[in-house]
Amino acid sequence: MGSSKKQTAVPVRTKVPSPEEVEKRNTVHINAETVTNVTSTDFPGFYPGEDHSWDIEKFRESVRVVFHQNDPYEAQFSLIGVDASIANAFRRIMIADIPTLAIEDIFMWNNTSVIQDEVLGHRLGLIPFTGGKEGLHNFLKWYKKGETPCDYNTVELELKVKCENNESAPADSKDPKELYHNAHVYAKDIKFVPKGRQAKYFSGENAIRPTNPDILVAKMRPGQEIDLTMHMHKGVGSDHAKFSPVATASYRLMPTITILEPILGRDAEKFQKCFPEGVIGLEKVTKEEAKKKGSGYEGHEGELKAVVLDAMRDTVSRECLRHDEFKDKVKLGRRRDHFIYLVESTGQWESDAIFLESIAHLKEKAKRFEKQVVNMVQ
């Protein structure tokens, strides 16, 4: 980009590395005891004569996204062609910066159960809730410290349960759930109390409710009761994990398995067992392969050989490198720029929406700072 501006100062960068060289640079080597070639080198000036300057058009051509799974609460996809620093930024934003609604204040009117107020409060805070997306994302706003709670920044919940003897329980029963009413308090016992305009956004199937209704909150015995009011606010994961929209948001690098020399017969079967199911397959050596001189298959027609079926399923346990017979026949590695994301939502966002939101968040952040840098006094 900058090179066209002042041709005199910047050397001409026209050298293009060969595809093999690009592949080599793009692979993190996984050896028996070490990991090598770990840092990215795609910066201007690192390789003399090569052009590695930022070019949005080149980036547009090289970056790829491939989906593997896209369910509301679990998504898996590959982001290919970006640097680890960018991929990591998206992951960190998903965990720590995307807002969700969680229980923040609890007014404990009565708690005679054996579980202490502060422990009960902590347990309640960690319960993930869900509800109408429009209301959650657009209607609800940040709660301002010290402000009076309003319908657009606070959601009120109620938990009022009392444990009593069950008169109609079978005489010989020993199960507390039969003997008593409300012996177990579940997340589903928490009631949403709509206020103001909340009735419009959170009614029917859009009501604020626990994502997993069967979370056990407390246990009680006859005579004990819990009576409390809760206020939910919006918050971010960097403040408290309860606000994180994801159960996991992680990535791993795409594994590579290169078989350098033929692995045949019983060895092939043993080799297959070194990997998780479906990674290595067994195929018969064909006539053509057996005929080819120098292929290593001469005279082995019809025997089984090990082939790589799906390297993505590998866990890179390096088990195969522990056996002397495979040591020099296989090379393990990972693609430096191929990130396999796994995003598991806790219910307030669709999993794929969380990733989109993280992109938007990074952009917004850069935009805000760009404005401030332009105004910066130099």
Next chain:
Amino acid sequence: MGKITKFGDEGEEVTMKETPTSHQPEAQDDVSMADAGEEGEEGDEEYEEGEGTKVRLLPGSTPTAASFEFLDENHTLGNALRYVIMKNPDVEFCAYAIPHPSEAKMNVRIQTYEGTTAVEALRKGLRDIQDLCDVVSDKFLEARKDFTDKKAAASA
């Protein structure tokens, strides 16, 4: 005591672009603390040039070599920004650091070749991140559409 909540029906000015509750300054209820010590205010002087400015030029800068201090930023922006700035051929050196884990500050050092400035390199870096985000977003939406289309075709 009854219910202490008062739910109003108005208040539309608030937007989600403002700071989360946990990042807001403490509420006024500790006024007595502020009154107690006047020296406490001087520390904030450096940031008074602009309301809500979260980035400043650290002292000792020259046009082509400067350090910037970002407030309330961490590795998320730090490493991403370092990467795109290093991709700029006019930049000789770029690095970021978090000087101390208990201070929410992130520093970026930029040294450029003659002909441009460190501030310009930072501005370009921030610009490039935005372009990058647009491309990733487009590609993601495209891939998602392909995936749902394929799934629909398979089940049909």
